[in-house]
Amino acid sequence: MAVQSSSFTALIILGTATAIPVFAAVDPYAETVAYIDWSVxxxxxxxxxxYAITSNPSMTKINVTASFYQDGTKKESGTGSTTNLNQEAYWLTKDGxxxxxxSYSMDVASRTYYSGGSYDQQYASTTW
Incomplete structure (x- = not known):
């Protein structure tokens, strides 16, 4: 399990050394979703x-960031956050x-922070 740290792990790929920061842990209880559907x-x-959500009791905060595109042109972007367990950190586009x-697309990134200083990053995208 990796935790937030300023140390680096060396990775050798075909004789080339690359430094990779060791800071993130994967949360199997976290979910990040990008969703486009009809307006109600x-x-x-x-x-x-x-939105992003987790049921991990070590969670201290979730941030979600999204960008919404129409025909490849960014129309909106925004963020949402929560400190409540099992509650969505969400952002919605304008309605109507x-x-x-x-044609639409949306890209989403989330970061979930945990007690002890570790965090998990996830990404999602969707199209219409």
Whole structure:
């Protein structure tokens, strides 16, 4: 198990030494999701949601960051966070703005912090 540290581990690949920081631990209870679906409030519109959640009792905080694109152009970005166990850290796009006939994508990154100083980073993406 790796913990946050300023030390490095050397990795030899085909005779080349590369320094890799040792700081992150993988949380099997954490989940990061990128989601685009129809709006429940507006006909023929879609909305994006990004969220991260964990049931790991060592969690102290979750941050989620997302970028939402229409036809490859960034339209929105935002963040969300929580310090509550089993509660989503989330961010939503504006509602009633994005027509269902366009193409959309969303990229999401999350970082979950734990007591003791370790953290887990996860990524997700989706398209419409």
């Amino acid at each position: 409030n507006y006909s023929n519109k879609v909305r994006g949601k990004a 703005v994005y027509d269902e006939t366009n």
